[in-house]
Amino acid sequence: MDLLREIVQWLGLSRLELGFWSFPVLLGLIFLRAPIGLAMFLMGLLGWIFAMNGNPTPILAKLKSETYTTFSNYSLTIIPMFLLMGQFATLSGMSSALFKAAEGFLGHRRGGVAMAAVGACAGFGAICGSSLATAATMSRVALPELKRYGYSGGFSTATLAAGGTLGILIPPSVILVIYAIITEQNIAKLFLAAFIPGILAAIGYVITISIYVRLYPDAAGTRAAVPWAERWRALAETWPVLAIFGLVVGGIYAGWFTPTEGAAIGAAGTGLVALLGGNLTWRLLGEALVGTGKTTAMIFFIVLGASLYNNFLALSGAPQWLADYVLSQGFTPILVLSVILLFYLVFGCVMDSLSMILLTVPIFFPVISGLDFGMSAEHVAIWFGILVLIVVEVGLITPPVGMNLFIINAMDRSTPMTSTYKSVLFFVGSDIVRVILLVAFPAITLFLLPV
Amino acid sequence: MHRVVNWLARASAIVGGIVLLALIVLTTLSILGRELSKLGHAMGEGSWLLALGVDEIKGTYELTEAGVAFAIFAFFPICQFHGQHATVDVFTAGLRGRALAGLKAFWEVVLAAVIVFITLRLYEGMLRYLGNGETTLFLQFPVWWAYGLSVGAAAIASLTAVYCAWARLAEAVTGRPRLVEH
Numbered sequence: 126m127d128l129l130r131e132i133v134q135w136l137g138l139s140r141l142e143l144g145f146w147s148f149p150v151l152l153g154l155i156f157l158r159a160p161i162g163l164a165m166f167l168m169g170l171l172g173w174i175f176a177m178n179g180n181p182t183p184i185l186a187k188l189k190s191e192t193y194t195t196f197s198n199y200s201l202t203i204i205p206m207f208l209l210m211g212q213f214a215t216l217s218g219m220s221s222a223l224f225k226a227a228e229g230f231l232g233h234r235r236g237g238v239a240m241a242a243v244g245a246c247a248g249f250g251a252i253c254g255s256s257l258a259t260a261a262t263m264s265r266v267a268l269p270e271l272k273r274y275g276y277s278g279g280f281s282t283a284t285l286a287a288g289g290t291l292g293i294l295i296p297p298s299v300i301l302v303i304y305a306i307i308t309e310q311n312i313a314k315l316f317l318a319a320f321i322p323g324i325l326a327a328i329g330y331v332i333t334i335s336i337y338v339r340l341y342p343d344a345a346g347t348r349a350a351v352p353w354a355e356r357w358r359a360l361a362e363t364w365p366v367l368a369i370f371g372l373v374v375g376g377i378y379a380g381w382f383t384p385t386e387g388a389a390i391g392a393a394g395t396g397l398v399a400l401l402g403g404n405l406t407w408r409l410l411g412e413a414l415v416g417t418g419k420t421t422a423m424i425f426f427i428v429l430g431a432s433l434y435n436n437f438l439a440l441s442g443a444p445q446w447l448a449d450y451v452l453s454q455g456f457t458p459i460l461v462l463s464v465i466l467l468f469y470l471v472f473g474c475v476m477d478s479l480s481m482i483l484l485t486v487p488i489f490f491p492v493i494s495g496l497d498f499g500m501s502a503e504h505v506a507i508w509f510g511i512l513v514l515i516v517v518e519v520g521l522i523t524p525p526v527g528m529n530l531f532i533i534n535a536m537d538r539s540t541p542m543t544s545t546y547k548s549v550l551f552f553v554g555s556d557i558v559r560v561i562l563l564v565a566f567p568a569i570t571l572f573l574l575p576v
Numbered sequence: 577m578h579r580v581v582n583w584l585a586r587a588s589a590i591v592g593g594i595v596l597l598a599l600i601v602l603t604t605l606s607i608l609g610r611e612l613s614k615l616g617h618a619m620g621e622g623s624w625l626l627a628l629g630v631d632e633i634k635g636t637y638e639l640t641e642a643g644v645a646f647a648i649f650a651f652f653p654i655c656q657f658h659g660q661h662a663t664v665d666v667f668t669a670g671l672r673g674r675a676l677a678g679l680k681a682f683w684e685v686v687l688a689a690v691i692v693f694i695t696l697r698l699y700e701g702m703l704r705y706l707g708n709g710e711t712t713l714f715l716q717f718p719v720w721w722a723y724g725l726s727v728g729a730a731a732i733a734s735l736t737a738v739y740c741a742w743a744r745l746a747e748a749v750t751g752r753p754r755l756v757e758h
Contacts, residue, residue: 158668158679160661163687189701192694193726197645199637205596205644205651382607385640389603396600414593415586415654418647422655423662425648475666525666 130179140176144441147172151434151484161480162426169433176440195429199385200306205421206388207297211253212413213395215262218402222362223248224266229356236338236345238274239284240331242267246288247327248363250295251370252395254302255420256521260289260529264536275346279544280337282537283522286529286545287330287552290518293478295323296374297391299424300478300517302384304510307486310503313378317573318507322515322563329555337551344548369394424479431483438487448491458496459564462509465489466516466560473520477528481517500567507574508567512560519556522549578754581739585653588732592650599643606633635715642712642722649729652691653736659757661687674751681744688737695730702727 138146147168154164173184195201214220227244231237246263253259264285271281293300296316305312338345351359373391377384399405438444451461472481493509494502521529524546534542563569610632616625655661668679702723710719743754 155664156667158663158665159683160663160687162661163683163690166690167686185697188694188697189704192698193645193701193723196648196726197641197722199641202599202640202644205647206600209593209596209600381611386603386607389600390607392600393604411590411593414597415589417596418589418592418651419655419658419660421648422651423660426652426655426661476664477662480662526664 129174129181133175133179136175138175140441141443141446143172143175144438144443144446147434147437147441148443148488155476160426161476161484162423162428162430165427165430165434165484167430169430169435169437172434172437172441176437191433192429195432196425198306199383200302200312201425201428203302203312203385203388204299204424205417206385206392207254207299207302208420208424209413209417210297210388210392210395211255211258211292212417213392213399213405214249214253215258216399216404216409216413217252217365217395218404219252219363219366219398220245220249220262220266222359223366224263224270226356226359226363228270229351229359232274232348233350234335235347236334238267238271238348239276239280239334239338239345242271242281242284243288243291243327243330243334246285246291247295247323248366250291250293250323252297252366252391253292254297254299256289256292256518257528257532259292260285261532261536263288264533268533268537274348277341277344277544277548278537278540279546279548280341280344282530282533282540282545283548283552284330284334285533286522286527286549287333287555289529289533290521290556291323291327291330293518294319294326294515296320297388298514300482300514301510303428303479303482304486304513307483308490308506308510310506310510312384313374313380314503314574315507315510316374317378318511318570319514321573322511322559322570325559325562325569326515326556329559330552333551333555337548365394365398369398427480427483431487434484435487444488444491447488448495451492452495458498461492461496462498462512462564465493466512466564469513469516470519473517474523475526476520478517478520481520482513486513498567500571504567504571504574508563508570511570512563515556515560515563519553519560522556523553577739578743581653581736582657584732585657585736588650588729589654592647592729595643595650596647599640602633603636603640606636609633638712638715638717642725645722646725646729649726649733652730652733656687656691656733656736656740657755659755674748677744677748677751681741681748684737684744685741688734688741691730691737692734695727695734698723698730699727 151164151168155161170184174181177183224241224245227241228238231240231244234240242263245267246259249259249263267285268281296319298319301315301319302312305315369391372394373387376382376390377387382390396405469481494505498505521527530545530549534540534545609630612625613631616623619625668676671679702720705718705720705723711717712719740755747754
């Protein structure tokens, strides 16, 4: 203890300086492969001790209840429930129903089977809040079909990787829940605001596909049109998706139940669909629970570390100082926003979206909310949340560590990673166009929100 | 030892999952009851629906908080056993064999130390609530019960963490992989 005190005195840093220095050190630990939650926890712990002049007692007392309070936080209980809902969704058989319906309507067009895959991903995103699960589940259904109709390997995998990001763009979305909690925004409004950008993303990917097949006519085969009666029948089969999505998102929004209750109903409903479809054996239920467990623990360890670290940052006053500094420089708001979004794009190439949001939103959000975008504070917060959600998700499909790319490539060993990389750049382009549109016209995002 | 810890981690995750499932069912029933009771009131005071006595299940909120906290602690072992904690791998991707194994072992040891530390702090927290006899607002069950369950799950997490640290150290020394990552 005395040694700690001496180190602190020798360093002679003020709390503000501690706050600033902690960030590069934290990044250094993370880049040296420290588990992200662990790195944040350690820096939070050390930061607290240093800020208290080497006295560990306050933080030790705080930690008696800190973990339990974080893990039992009612707003956060929505996360494991949505994760289990996603696990059930993959077992529900809805992925093939959605793909069949989308294929009926789109399949005969040029590049139509790929478009159908995107459409089905969008539908699946409405009952699944995770990109990786959406990409993996839809690939299982759509990859064989794409192959069958002569779509090239890299084009198929890239389409599904991009389509997978719709899982998180279209509500429910685990990342939006986290953002809502950090910035104290209304989850229902964020879900509603994400809806149109999510649809725009799907449309953007469909346009991308249609451009791609014109540039590379060999990349896609053709298939015969499906009779209309069969199309409607296939569409009708997807009603549980619409029912569950409507009930969960509509019910949360209408105030029938809290977001956590909505997630519980969604999980129960999706589980029921899986059960009635005969897809839910004991073994698969066990796998679904274990899968939920792995992701839940991974997320909550980061949430715990981030909560401790952000606590220390707030104590140091560094985020507020940064916000004041940026404001005093008189940069235009759009410039500041663009720099932040660019930062996310670059960082998204190496770090997973959730960690990035937990790490940086507490630092950037005070800056953004201090700027004048000519909108109410709430609208700025929601708009910024949707923009951040999109740019961090781009990281899922950009080399070198786009997780969606890895997941799909693992399912299609015959396609080399490089050909996926080449094709996926078109979809990244579509994402960037969409971000620019949404930045230029905030009304697209805020349009559905009541005034 | 490997098989025992594997079994323990899986069992713990499944128990946590069952608690989560139970909370989902409980919450769904509670909302159903609440909506039916609203409907009953709308039908008038003497309606048969009200006579059935359906209503929301009181205390769902408190049970959800305590149950999810337990479930999360119970999920930690399986996450760690399968090396699922999020890391940034690009900057150390160039490391080969022993160097990478050594780095992984180092962080696994630190992680184990932190998880044991968290468990001990949680245990202290439980003792505090045991001492002051605080109960929850609605169901009036002692807060230390909830803490106690979480301490139990966290103890399994600590055990798994220590085993994983040992296994990673062994990997670094012998160069033979022991833990699967998926």
